[in-house]
Amino acid sequence: MELTSGARVAVIGGGPAGSLSAYFLLDLARQTGLTFQVDLFEPRDFNQTGPPGCNMCGGVISESLMQKMAAEGISLPKELLLDAIDSYVLHTDSGAAAIRPLQEEMRIASIFRGAGPQGAESQSPLPWSSFDQHLMQLAQGLGARHVPRRVRQLVRDAEGRLEVHLQPARGESDEPEEPYGVYDFLIGCVGLNGAGVRLFEELDFGYQPPKTDRAWVAEFYMGAEEVHRRLGHAMHIFLLDIPGMKFAALTPKGHYATFIILGDDVNEELARQVCLSPHVRELFPEGWETPVRPCRCQPRINIGPPVHPFGDRVVLVGDCASSRLYKDGIGAAYRMAKVCALTAVTRGIAAEDFRQGYWPACQEMDRDNRLGHMLFSMDGLMRHLSFFRWAMVTVIREEQSRTDDPRRLSSAMWDTFTGSASYRHIFRRAFHPLVLWRLCVAMLRSLLPAGRGR
Ligand SMILES: Cc1cc2nc3c(=O)[nH]c(=O)nc-3n(C[C@H](O)[C@H](O)[C@H](O)COP(=O)(O)OP(=O)(O)OC[C@H]3O[C@@H](n4cnc5c(N)ncnc54)[C@H](O)[C@@H]3O)c2cc1C
Structure with missing residues (x-):
């Protein structure tokens, strides 16, 4: 089952995964002399x-992604990048520690996925532009056709091709209509927020969506000057002993500070508790009150592997x-869109092709995430044990004060929060014998009378 010239391809969902899948597919087609129609x-x-x-x-772009994109010739225009973040500050109940990357050129950037927070439209024209729109334009630049409609149903025809049925537009009749199109190959990039995954569950090739948690995101307006005075060019990470919270992060983004909270299905009450914590409040201007209705949302975040995300002529x-x-x-x-396009063009679009070409990359990521779960459970331990927390902040501070130190724990923390390295690499650094030794010494010191004062 090959993807031959003239094939019709439907990509459902125009977030990063959808736009990049369309982009890589069309780019590979161009390189191999094939032509596809991509909707x-x-x-x-x-x-x-x-x-x-x-x-x-959260809108943070890892440095590894920036580097990969640059190598691919994908540039991110200046007006997309709101802030270049050059350091992290780790806030715990036992103090704070600033973490700078080992190499000065390591930077991460913050972006807005859409045109910015609710209310930003009053600043016309907007001084920034949308990241997702930019990626979609890249795909359109190679020939993808944007269909600005929601897909309501997918049906396999007698030959195994896939019919795409659209949700009726406002004012249109709700009667079942003719399919919008019949496609040789379908890529599902519907994310987790909404009913999009159901389209693929109903196709009966055994797909089950990943496990999810609910997170919390808010954009707080402070004005660019105040944001930089308060936060600098650092991302602020909070590891606090608040039940239900895993970690929270405050990121400078031009005139705004983006606050995200990750935990076990974060709700408004937990978000309120975190926002009221003194460690968070001290970063806001004195007397600053959390806006009653900031631009906020509770998106779903992927925390577990999917089951069978591919079938004949279809992949997620x-x-x-x-x-x-x-x-x-x-x-x-980005990574998975590239592997998916490569598999479809060089191997084919049968379930077996995806099992051999695409699935191993998914499994590798899922295996790495298992180590990530272990690291985050260590982090949970740290949040509950004050002497462990103190030891960690102490070791990071010591590492940061020495120029000749390999800064293993600091760089493991940097990569944990920037996403610039695999959990396997982070694990190796965080559990290096020297790091464990320094942590043990710091923990013992913390238990001595006046130990923590030193
Ligand atoms: C709280 C939080 C913070 C995060 N912070 C970061 C971060 O700082 N950096 C980072 O790299 N990642 C971050 N992520 C993860 C990142 O948001 C996702 O991994 C990324 O958006 C995945 O892209 P996607 O294209 O798969 O899905 P999405 O971005 O969710 O896109 C899915 C698209 O599909 C469309 N769609 C859905 N159903 C249909 C349908 N039926 N028909 C047509 N279209 C449909 C939707 O409109 C949407 O545009 C964060 C996630 C959360 C929850």
Whole structure:
């Protein structure tokens, strides 16, 4: 079952996974002398502010993704990049520690997925543009056709091809209609927020979506000057002993500070508790009150592997399939979109082709995430044990104060929160005998009378 010239391809969902799948497929077609017709179905208008234009995320682009994109010739225009983040500050109940990367050129950037937070439209023209819109334009530049509609149903025809049925537009009749098109190959990139995954569960090739948790994201307006005075160019990570919370992060983003909370199905009450914590409040201007209705959302985050995300002529990519645990979801979408396109063009589009070409990459990511789960459970331990927390902050501070130190724990923390390395690499550094030794010494010191004062 090959993808031959003239094939019709439907990509459902125009987030990073969808736009990049279309981009890589068309790029490979160009290199191999093939022609495909690629329709990219995406109802969201990324040029709108607030929830209608946004795919809900922290908006941090890892340095490994920036490097991969640059190597591929994909440039990110200046107006997309709101802040270059050059360091992290780790806030715990036992103190704070600043973490700078080993190499000065290591930078991560913050972006808006849509046209910015609700209310930003009052700043016209907007001084930034949408990341997701940019990726979609890259795919369109290679010939993808944007269909600005939601897909309602997928049906296999007698020959095994896939019919795409659209949700009726406002004012249209709700009667079942003719399919919009019949496709040789379908890539599902519907993310996890919405009913998109059901389209693929109903196709009966054994797909089950990944396990998810609910996160919490808010954009707080402070004005660019205040944001930089308060946060600098650092991302602030909070590892606090608040039940239900895994970690929270405050990221400078131009005039805004993006606050995300990850945990076990974060709700408004937990978000309120975290926002009221003194460690968080001290980063906001004095007397600053959390806005009653900031631009906020509670998106779903991928925390477990999918089951069978491929069948004959169909494959799932991005958050609705395998992604990286708690970080670099856009980088994961980039990687998997590329493997998916390569498999389809060089092997074929039968279930067996995806099992051999695409599935091993998913499994590798899922295996790495298992180590990620172990690291985050260590982090849970740290949040509950004050002497362990103190030891960790102490070791990071010591590492950061020495220029000749390999800074293993600091760099493991940097990579944990930037997503710039696999959990396997992070694990090796975090559990290096020297790191464990320093942690043990610091823990013992913390138990001595006046130990923590030193
Ligand atoms: C709280 C939080 C913070 C995060 N922070 C970061 C971060 O800082 N950096 C990072 O790299 N990643 C981050 N992520 C992960 C990142 O958001 C995702 O990994 C990434 O968006 C996945 O891209 P996607 O294209 O698979 O899915 P999405 O971005 O969710 O895109 C799916 C698209 O499919 C469309 N769609 C859905 N159903 C249909 C349908 N029926 N018909 C047509 N279209 C449809 C939707 O409109 C949407 O545009 C974060 C996630 C969360 C929850």
